Amino acid sequence: MEVFERTFEESVSSFKEMLHNNRMTRFRTEFQALHNYDQAKIFAEFDADERNKVYQYMAPSEVADVFDALEGDDLHLSEEYFLEMENVYAAAVLGEMYADNAVDVLNNIDNREKVSLYMHLMPPKSAREISQLINYLDETAGAIMTTEFVAIQEDYTIKQAYEHLKEAAAQAETIYYVYVIDENKRLKGVLSLRDLIIYDDNRLISELLNPKVISVQVNDDQVEVAKMVQDYDLLALPVVGFDHELLGIITVDDVLDVMQEEADSDYSGLAAVDVNETHDSPFDASKSRLPWLVTLLFLGMGTATLISQFEGLISSAPVLSSFVTLITGTAGNAGTQSLAVAIRKLTNKNEDDEFFSSFSFELLTGVVTGLVVGTTIALVAGIWKGNFFLGLIIGIAMASAIVVANIAGSLIPKLMVKFGFDPAVASGPFISTLSDLTSVFIYFSIARIFISYF
Amino acid sequence: MEVFERTFEESVSSFKEMLHNNRMTRFRTEFQALHNYDQAKIFAEFDADERNKVYQYMAPSEVADVFDALEGDDLHLSEEYFLEMENVYAAAVLGEMYADNAVDVLNNIDNREKVSLYMHLMPPKSAREISQLINYLDETAGAIMTTEFVAIQEDYTIKQAYEHLKEAAAQAETIYYVYVIDENKRLKGVLSLRDLIIYDDNRLISELLNPKVISVQVNDDQVEVAKMVQDYDLLALPVVGFDHELLGIITVDDVLDVMQEEADSDYSGLAAVDVNETHDSPFDASKSRLPWLVTLLFLGMGTATLISQFEGLISSAPVLSSFVTLITGTAGNAGTQSLAVAIRKLTNKNEDDEFFSSFSFELLTGVVTGLVVGTTIALVAGIWKGNFFLGLIIGIAMASAIVVANIAGSLIPKLMVKFGFDPAVASGPFISTLSDLTSVFIYFSIARIFISYF
Numbered sequence: 001m002e003v004f005e006r007t008f009e010e011s012v013s014s015f016k017e018m019l020h021n022n023r024m025t026r027f028r029t030e031f032q033a034l035h036n037y038d039q040a041k042i043f044a045e046f047d048a049d050e051r052n053k054v055y056q057y058m059a060p061s062e063v064a065d066v067f068d069a070l071e072g073d074d075l076h077l078s079e080e081y082f083l084e085m086e087n088v089y090a091a092a093v094l095g096e097m098y099a100d101n102a103v104d105v106l107n108n109i110d111n112r113e114k115v116s117l118y119m120h121l122m123p124p125k126s127a128r129e130i131s132q133l134i135n136y137l138d139e140t141a142g143a144i145m146t147t148e149f150v151a152i153q154e155d156y157t158i159k160q161a162y163e164h165l166k167e168a169a170a171q172a173e174t175i176y177y178v179y180v181i182d183e184n185k186r187l188k189g190v191l192s193l194r195d196l197i198i199y200d201d202n203r204l205i206s207e208l209l210n211p212k213v214i215s216v217q218v219n220d221d222q223v224e225v226a227k228m229v230q231d232y233d234l235l236a237l238p239v240v241g242f243d244h245e246l247l248g249i250i251t252v253d254d255v256l257d258v259m260q261e262e263a264d265s266d267y268s269g270l271a272a273v274d275v276n277e278t279h280d281s282p283f284d285a286s287k288s289r290l291p292w293l294v295t296l297l298f299l300g301m302g303t304a305t306l307i308s309q310f311e312g313l314i315s316s317a318p319v320l321s322s323f324v325t326l327i328t329g330t331a332g333n334a335g336t337q338s339l340a341v342a343i344r345k346l347t348n349k350n351e352d353d354e355f356f357s358s359f360s361f362e363l364l365t366g367v368v369t370g371l372v373v374g375t376t377i378a379l380v381a382g383i384w385k386g387n388f389f390l391g392l393i394i395g396i397a398m399a400s401a402i403v404v405a406n407i408a409g410s411l412i413p414k415l416m417v418k419f420g421f422d423p424a425v426a427s428g429p430f431i432s433t434l435s436d437l438t439s440v441f442i443y444f445s446i447a448r449i450f451i452s453y454f
Numbered sequence: 455m456e457v458f459e460r461t462f463e464e465s466v467s468s469f470k471e472m473l474h475n476n477r478m479t480r481f482r483t484e485f486q487a488l489h490n491y492d493q494a495k496i497f498a499e500f501d502a503d504e505r506n507k508v509y510q511y512m513a514p515s516e517v518a519d520v521f522d523a524l525e526g527d528d529l530h531l532s533e534e535y536f537l538e539m540e541n542v543y544a545a546a547v548l549g550e551m552y553a554d555n556a557v558d559v560l561n562n563i564d565n566r567e568k569v570s571l572y573m574h575l576m577p578p579k580s581a582r583e584i585s586q587l588i589n590y591l592d593e594t595a596g597a598i599m600t601t602e603f604v605a606i607q608e609d610y611t612i613k614q615a616y617e618h619l620k621e622a623a624a625q626a627e628t629i630y631y632v633y634v635i636d637e638n639k640r641l642k643g644v645l646s647l648r649d650l651i652i653y654d655d656n657r658l659i660s661e662l663l664n665p666k667v668i669s670v671q672v673n674d675d676q677v678e679v680a681k682m683v684q685d686y687d688l689l690a691l692p693v694v695g696f697d698h699e700l701l702g703i704i705t706v707d708d709v710l711d712v713m714q715e716e717a718d719s720d721y722s723g724l725a726a727v728d729v730n731e732t733h734d735s736p737f738d739a740s741k742s743r744l745p746w747l748v749t750l751l752f753l754g755m756g757t758a759t760l761i762s763q764f765e766g767l768i769s770s771a772p773v774l775s776s777f778v779t780l781i782t783g784t785a786g787n788a789g790t791q792s793l794a795v796a797i798r799k800l801t802n803k804n805e806d807d808e809f810f811s812s813f814s815f816e817l818l819t820g821v822v823t824g825l826v827v828g829t830t831i832a833l834v835a836g837i838w839k840g841n842f843f844l845g846l847i848i849g850i851a852m853a854s855a856i857v858v859a860n861i862a863g864s865l866i867p868k869l870m871v872k873f874g875f876d877p878a879v880a881s882g883p884f885i886s887t888l889s890d891l892t893s894v895f896i897y898f899s900i901a902r903i904f905i906s907y908f
Binding site: 071235255257263268275301303323428 | 619620623624629630647648651652666668683684685686687689706707709710711713714716717718720721722724725726727729730736737739740743744746747748750751754755757758759761762765766768769772773775776777778779780782783784786787788790791792793794795797798815816818819821822823826827830831834835856882883886887890894
């Protein structure tokens with residue numbers, strides 16, 4: 001659909017023009033008419049001078065709304081943005097932003113003195129909220145939660161709760177759930193705004209609240225958070241500390257970003273490349289891709305060395321060499337399949353997925369697929385070369401290589417998790433390069449045994 | 455067989471002549487004597503003036519028959535065709551066409567105002583049929599929307615709106631947005647429940663509604679829907695028809711499922727396996743994995759056949775065989791990288807991603823990575839085997855193979871989209887099996903050229 005009446009480029013240049021011609025009123029009217037996301041996209045196109053004008057034309061609270069919508073690459077520029085503002089202005093903007101977004105920004109500012117200066121200059125309340133969030137581990141519930149939520153005591157009536165919510169509405173990031181806490185801030189239950197609307201004004205929260213409130217621990221992995229929100233169709237998920245005290249909430253819009261992030265990293269891992277690479281030049285792109293390629297190259301040297309051990313065999317039966325890539329390739333494909341299934345099972349946290357049951361599962365799957373593919377190629381090669389001993393060799397080698405690749409594909413990610421690595425880093429190229437080695441060894445070893453027969 | 459007594463070109467030029475000489479009767483007789491398919495092919499050859507004559511000479515129903523036969527590329531021109539017609543005439547043509555074909559045409563018209571105008575001018579029955587059909591295309595906004603939403607007229611007050619919402623609260627899937635529509639159900643704007651709570655009871659909706667409501671067309675792809683909800687942090691997204699009438703809404707919980715679905719299918723595609731396979735037995739798992747493995751096996755047979763053409767070369771220089779898997783493997787890895795980046799760009803709908811710019815980008819990236827990897831392996835192999843001619847051969851082969859694989863990896867997904875396939879199906883195993891073929895060919899061809907030197 002059309003977000004801009006004009007194209008994006010057109011709106012950008014027209015806004016730039018207004019800034020250059022000091023058309024403040026016009027700029028304010030047209031810029032404020034846009035959605036924050038579009039404002040952020042346009043703001044990212046401005047140069048230093050133009051941004052400076054924006055800081056003069058717009059109040060910190062207005063700029064804060066724009067920065068709340070900053071995402072991904074644009075976020076990495078936030079250091080530059082804030083350092084070019086007056087300290088007081090910068091602090092005010094950070095104070096007006098949603099605490100979780102302010103933390104994202106501050107995490108992108110390397111100049112620590114500036115950060116602490118901002119923390120001093122901003123309203124104490126905001127500073128408190130931010131410093132609470134800032135020391136949570138990356139990719140945990142605590143890191144993505146916001147502390148701006150609506151909480152009430154259980155002795156409230158519906159009307160009181162509604163009034164309380166009405167006041168909070170301006171501040172809170174979401175007002176669609178009202179959380180009920182006891183005097184020690186422990187999470188007792190939840191009501192949806194829908195409940196507040198449906199029930200009579202003078203009924204008591206205590207008798208209406210849903211005590212079966214779904215919550216996560218502050219240090220739970222963000223993947224679990226996303227899964228929870230997805231499974232239970234929540235708009236927000238409360239985050240509790242070790243004493244079950246309510247620390248914050250995670251809103252569904254942050255969960256959407258988490259899912260995107262996780263999907264991209266899984267996908268990138270499987271292909272051994274950052275699929276979100278937004279490189280300006282092929283050289284940058286190459287720089288990010290080469291490490292994997294070169295690593296795998298040296299891993300592949302192992303296969304080359306291994307093959308060279310069999311040169312004698314090959315020169316006495318050069319026909320063998322025709323099938324090397326076929327066997328390594330097919331085994332690599334099978335390995336990639338079981339790898340992908342294993343990683344997905346792990347990232348989707350299927351706890352029921354028992355180590356050895358899934359091991360034997362992949363083993364058997366490898367045997368079945370190996371037998372089918374092995375028999376097929378045995379016949380094809382046998383007929384093609386008119387030599388069924390050769391066919392047999394290739395078939396057996398193919399089957400064994402597939403079995404090994406399947407097991408490797410399913411085990412390696414599990415082992416990585418065991419040793420505290422992200423299994424998604426075990427990429428398809430990695431597994432297929434690895435299985436090249438085993439496949440070649442199996443192939444030529446079997447061939448050497450059979451060689452006497454032809 | 456011969457469709458025309460005269461060649462195609464001859465009939466085209468003769469029809470053009472009749473149009474230029476205003477030979478209406480003759481044109482009608484001869485043109486109407488042709489099969490609709492041939493009429494469409496000829497019509498596609500006419501220029502604007504000639505088409506204009508056709509619109510004067512032929513009734514909407516007759517032109518409708520021609521357009522019913524429009525296919526493929528010609529269909530993409532339909533926007534141009536209809537915009538050059540009188541609105542009433544265009545609407546009549548669309549009304550006379552088969553509804554499903556009319557939908558195809560309308561989907562090719564970006565000018566939404568025109569489209570809704572056509573929908574108005576055509577017979578109501580046809581309009582109904584068309585908007586019906588559009589609702590239920592798979593993986594579109596229409597397919598995932600719900601019709602249970604809260605909509606009000608703009609002459610309501612806040613209090614009235616709130617009361618209306620209170621009644622609807624039990625039914626509606628989400629009550630957190632109230633959509634404002636006119637008497638023709640056209641979407642005029644939106645208010646959040648937050649707005650209803652904050653503003654005074656007796657203020658008018660008409661002065662408070664946000665007219666810049668973000669919406670999607672009922673036939674937009676679900677991926678775009680997800681991106682929109684994610685970018686604009688929406689809890690629900692209104693879905694409108696061609697006349698901008700509000701048909702339904704998509705709630706964020708459905709978007710979470712869409713994102714999961716898309717992420718899984720991309721990931722599955724890259725690994726050539728359904729990562730969500732929940733097979734009870736290894737046999738079921740094998741059944742789902744074998745089709746890919748066997749297909750790729752026969753694709754790989756091509757490589758085997760190719761290598762066997764070089765058996766003579768290999769037996770005279772068996773050292774060559776040591777590096778086959780290294781070259782095919784590395785090229786395959788490079789290809790997988792560019793493939794993954796290309797697919798992600800496509801699925802994330804980066805419209806700014808220009809075909810040839812990205813082509814030359816991948817070409818250059820291939821050259822850079824190819825040079826680095828090629829030089830590395832040239833030195834390593836040269837030192838290892840004490841033969842720098844061999845190193846040179848392998849280096850050049852490696853570099854060329856990487857360049858080709860990079861280009862293939864970035865082009866194949868684009869071509870698949872061009873031909874209407876899901877690019878995600880072009881899996882890593884597919885691209886690496888394919889690049890095995892080219893790599894082997896490049897390697898041994900270069901080797902044969904250099905062979906005389908050692």
